[in-house]
Amino acid sequence: MTTTDQRAPTDGTDIEVRGLSKKFGDFTAVQDLSFRVEPGRITGFLGPNGAGKTTTLRMLLGLIRPSDGVGLIGGHAYAELPRPLETVGSALEATNFHPGRTGRDHLRVLAATHRIPDSRVDHLLELVGIPAAARKRAGGYSMGMRQRLGLAAALLGEPKVLLLDEPANGLDPEGIRWLRGFLRHLASEGTTILISSHLLTEVEQTVDDVVIIANGHLVRQGSIDELHGDLSTLVRSADPSRLALALETDGIPAFPAVEQGDSALQAMTGDLVAVGESALRAGVAVHELRPLRTDLERLFFELTENPDNRNRNLEQS
Ligand SMILES: Nc1ncnc2c1ncn2[C@@H]1O[C@H](COP(=O)(O)OP(=O)(O)OP(=O)(O)O)[C@@H](O)[C@H]1O
Numbered sequence: 598m599t600t601t602d603q604r605a606p607t608d609g610t611d612i613e614v615r616g617l618s619k620k621f622g623d624f625t626a627v628q629d630l631s632f633r634v635e636p637g638r639i640t641g642f643l644g645p646n647g648a649g650k651t652t653t654l655r656m657l658l659g660l661i662r663p664s665d666g667v668g669l670i671g672g673h674a675y676a677e678l679p680r681p682l683e684t685v686g687s688a689l690e691a692t693n694f695h696p697g698r699t700g701r702d703h704l705r706v707l708a709a710t711h712r713i714p715d716s717r718v719d720h721l722l723e724l725v726g727i728p729a730a731a732r733k734r735a736g737g738y739s740m741g742m743r744q745r746l747g748l749a750a751a752l753l754g755e756p757k758v759l760l761l762d763e764p765a766n767g768l769d770p771e772g773i774r775w776l777r778g779f780l781r782h783l784a785s786e787g788t789t790i791l792i793s794s795h796l797l798t799e800v801e802q803t804v805d806d807v808v809i810i811a812n813g814h815l816v817r818q819g820s821i822d823e824l825h826g827d828l829s830t831l832v833r834s835a836d837p838s839r840l841a842l843a844l845e846t847d848g849i850p851a852f853p854a855v856e857q858g859d860s861a862l863q864a865m866t867g868d869l870v871a872v873g874e875s876a877l878r879a880g881v882a883v884h885e886l887r888p889l890r891t892d893l894e895r896l897f898f899e900l901t902e903n904p905d906n907r908n909r910n911l912e913q914s
């Protein structure tokens with residue numbers, strides 16, 4: 598190897614996508630996509646419908662051949678992995694389980710082909726919360742049950758990397774909360790987790806990092822904290838101009854928060870106590886004081902729906 602790998606082996610298995618492209622005929626679904634997914638973190642792979650998320654995951658899993666570039670798991674293409682099931686677990690969208698077979702049998706078949714004992718199957722069904730349902734035919738499963746069975750299948754080989762396509766789809770709020778805790782636990786043990794979603798707000802509380810694509814292009818990559826931007830505070834008061842002056846004097850820039858109404862100011866600090874103290878010293882009654890966060894839904898829309906990134910596929914129809 599010409600590059601020096603400074604990461605110790607215990608650091609886990611990363612995902613690296615380099616210049617990945619996929620054309621279907623003359624339609625470019627994914628174009629020159631590059632990003633890295635860190636071990637021990639949950640990364641949200643986000644983009645509107647048709648952005649190229651599933652296509653990218655399928656390339657990473659060696660299910661379709663890239664037109665250009667590479668997708669590497671722990672430095673290897675999927676096809677070169679000596680023990681794929683123990684390295685990568687995956688659940689792609691619309692996973693079809695044989696309708697006449699029980700969920701448990703589905704996993705047992707999969708386990709047998711990889712010499713994984715049945716005891717692990719039962720353990721996993723317990724873990725994903727469908728031990729009883731798994732004895733029923735999969736044809737009668739709800740969306741949420743199918744998601745949980747897919748997750749159990751992905752975890753069979755105790756993989757170091759998890760690729761989950763829209764895992765929160767069809768889960769009720771309780772299910773989403775459960776999934777969040779479950780993935781967090783796996784990440785804390787060092788698992789590298791990439792989960793796709795077409796809703797940033799759906800995974801906002803789940804992910805550490807985001808990779809946002811639109812129209813097959815990368816539009817933003819970073820931590821969720823970076824996406825939230827600088828912390829600021831909304832303060833509503835009886836006298837916003839006097840309060841703005843008082844805050845400025847205390848070294849806190851403040852501006853009218855126009856969208857929040859006439860009495861609101863946006864103070865450029867995350868320190869609510871400092872804002873409250875400043876108001877008290879100025880003798881201004883505070884009516885509301887709260888952290889102001891970036892509206893991620895709007896940010897996501899701005900990032901993915903600007904004219905350059907608008908989904909050609911949907912426009913054609
Ligand atoms: N086998 C194929 N042949 C032709 N076009 C395809 C094929 N697979 C995907 N596409 C197109 O590539 C684009 C990206 O599709 P993809 O399924 O990767 O999107 P996605 O981001 O997963 O969307 P969604 O949120 O709806 O799941 C779409 O325009 C889709 O129609």
Ligand SMILES: [Mg+2]
Pocket residue numbers: 650651652690762
């Ligand atoms: Mg998809």
